[in-house]
Amino acid sequence: MNNSINIYFKKDGKKKYKTEYGLPFQCVELIRRFFSTIKNVSFPSVVDAVEFFHNIDKLSNSKIEYKLKTFSYPYVHNYEYYLKPGSILFWKYKKPDFIYGHVALVLHSNNKTTTIIQQNLNPPVKIYDTKTLFEKMNMPKSKFLGIKTIPKKLSKNIELVIYNVIRL
Numbered sequence: 001m002n003n004s005i006n007i008y009f010k011k012d013g014k015k016k017y018k019t020e021y022g023l024p025f026q027c028v029e030l031i032r033r034f035f036s037t038i039k040n041v042s043f044p045s046v047v048d049a050v051e052f053f054h055n056i057d058k059l060s061n062s063k064i065e066y067k068l069k070t071f072s073y074p075y076v077h078n079y080e081y082y083l084k085p086g087s088i089l090f091w092k093y094k095k096p097d098f099i100y101g102h103v104a105l106v107l108h109s110n111n112k113t114t115t116i117i118q119q120n121l122n123p124p125v126k127i128y129d130t131k132t133l134f135e136k137m138n139m140p141k142s143k144f145l146g147i148k149t150i151p152k153k154l155s156k157n158i159e160l161v162i163y164n165v166i167r168l
Contacts, residue, residue, distance in 0.1 A: 002037050004162040005030075007117055007124040015168035027103045028052055030119040031088060034105055035059055038161055039154055041066060048100030053090040053145050059154065066154045072146030079134035082147050083109040086155035089116060089137075090145040101145060108159045117163050124165050 008017050010025045022029030036042045041059040046052045059066045091102035104118035114130045137144045
């Protein structure tokens, strides 16, 4: 198992990086690349983050399948149930910033802070106050579309993954 992931941050429109996981610099590409290289599982191609939220319910490879649990407002459990390493956080469509929605991965979460990694937004690594983040998620008119959680077996050691921000 690889234990590091590059997060690409585009400084100008000319530079690119090679990827087989989707459109370079896009948020969905990071999530597919993360699970493919770190956990050796993936998901079918999707147009954007919102399609991912609505249509993808498992991560798999040729030997194993992991079911994802999908949640949206209202969240009936406490934040610890949803915000854990490997959870996938989704934002709604919003013009002009999120015309495709947005998706990020929770690398670490405890009762104080939640760390996410994301591509196509600055900063690529963001640390939230956990309780404030959950309160924002659990509002009727939240900007968050929802969250997907992964099985405990798949989430093992995600908090140990090292991330490298590569500015191109």
